[in-house]
Amino acid sequence: MDLFDAIAQRRTHRGDFRKDAISEEHLDQLIQSAQWAPSPFNTQPWEFLIIRENAGKSALAELTAKSVVDQFKDSTFLDDNSRWMRLTEAEWEERRDGVLLTDHVDLPPMFRKDPTKLKPLLKHAKHLSILGHLGAGKVPAKEISELVRSSPLLLLVLMDGTRRPPGEGGDRWMWLGMGAAVENLLLTATALEIGTQFVSAPLESQDDREKIQESFNIPDSHEIITLLRLGYLDTPSGKSVRLSSSTVVHHENYQPK
Numbered sequence: 001m002d003l004f005d006a007i008a009q010r011r012t013h014r015g016d017f018r019k020d021a022i023s024e025e026h027l028d029q030l031i032q033s034a035q036w037a038p039s040p041f042n043t044q045p046w047e048f049l050i051i052r053e054n055a056g057k058s059a060l061a062e063l064t065a066k067s068v069v070d071q072f073k074d075s076t077f078l079d080d081n082s083r084w085m086r087l088t089e090a091e092w093e094e095r096r097d098g099v100l101l102t103d104h105v106d107l108p109p110m111f112r113k114d115p116t117k118l119k120p121l122l123k124h125a126k127h128l129s130i131l132g133h134l135g136a137g138k139v140p141a142k143e144i145s146e147l148v149r150s151s152p153l154l155l156l157v158l159m160d161g162t163r164r165p166p167g168e169g170g171d172r173w174m175w176l177g178m179g180a181a182v183e184n185l186l187l188t189a190t191a192l193e194i195g196t197q198f199v200s201a202p203l204e205s206q207d208d209r210e211k212i213q214e215s216f217n218i219p220d221s222h223e224i225i226t227l228l229r230l231g232y233l234d235t236p237s238g239k240s241v242r243l244s245s246s247t248v249v250h251h252e253n254y255q256p257k
């Protein structure tokens with residue numbers, strides 16, 4: 001696949017994958033692509049923890065479920081979250097940023113026909129934490145955790161802090177290198193018709209990260225950068241939107257919009 005096609009076709013896949021395992025050859029291509037990313041001083045701070053067995057998948061699925069339930073109880077999270085939630089495709093296409101709410105949660109029947117009825121609720125999203133305390137997070141938590149459990153492959157991307165480059169900016173440059181490695185992997189996955197999804201919820205809190213660290217014997221010197229779920233695609237991954245380039249590009253001097 002042409003590089004530009006891979007860039008344009010890469011999409012976050014929030015549905016099921018085919019059940020078959022990712023081939024060793026493809027897995028090798030994914031990891032090698034990540035390894036050929038640039039990094040400061042060629043420090044190559046990345047490591048990859050590949051999880052294909054049920055025990056590891058279940059541990060991560062359970063933590064995902066717990067963390068999603070927690071998020072629904074967290075008024076600050078809900079408030080910040082609502083800023084990026086688009087209720088209809090029309091709103092999403094007009095704003096050209098954020099995510100479509102219905103790509104993330106199955107709405108209760110009363111809102112399914114007309115999600116814009118949720119607008120007043122989202123304006124005061126922090127109050128929805130009351131519903132979270134009453135268990136509203138359990139349904140989406142189950143959905144996403146089942147997706148995690150049933151994925152053919154989970155990947156914990158780790159950053160080895162002992163490979164820090166010199167200088168005050170060392171941490172920043174290391175993180176930037178990690179981002180480049182992950183993007184290489186995502187683009188290669190696209191070219192191989194492998195779908196990918198970041199699963200951030202179980203990495204949101206320090207507590208949960210420590211639990212994962214412990215469950216998978218990850219040393220303290222290493223930081224978990226992200227969790228990805230991967231599998232061959234059998235359904236299309238849906239669409240996305242982007243701001244126009246004129247909104248994000250400045251010439252010669254920064255021009256406030």
Ligand SMILES: Cc1cc2nc3c(=O)[nH]c(=O)nc-3n(C[C@H](O)[C@H](O)[C@H](O)COP(=O)(O)O)c2cc1C
Pocket residue numbers: 010011012013014098099197198199200201239240241
């Ligand atoms: C660091 C990072 C964390 C993300 N976490 C999640 C996540 O937890 N769940 C999810 O469905 N998508 C997650 N995404 C995917 C974004 O929502 C997605 O990239 C964005 O909406 C643009 O859509 P696209 O990837 O299909 O182009 C994450 C992306 C990044 C870069």
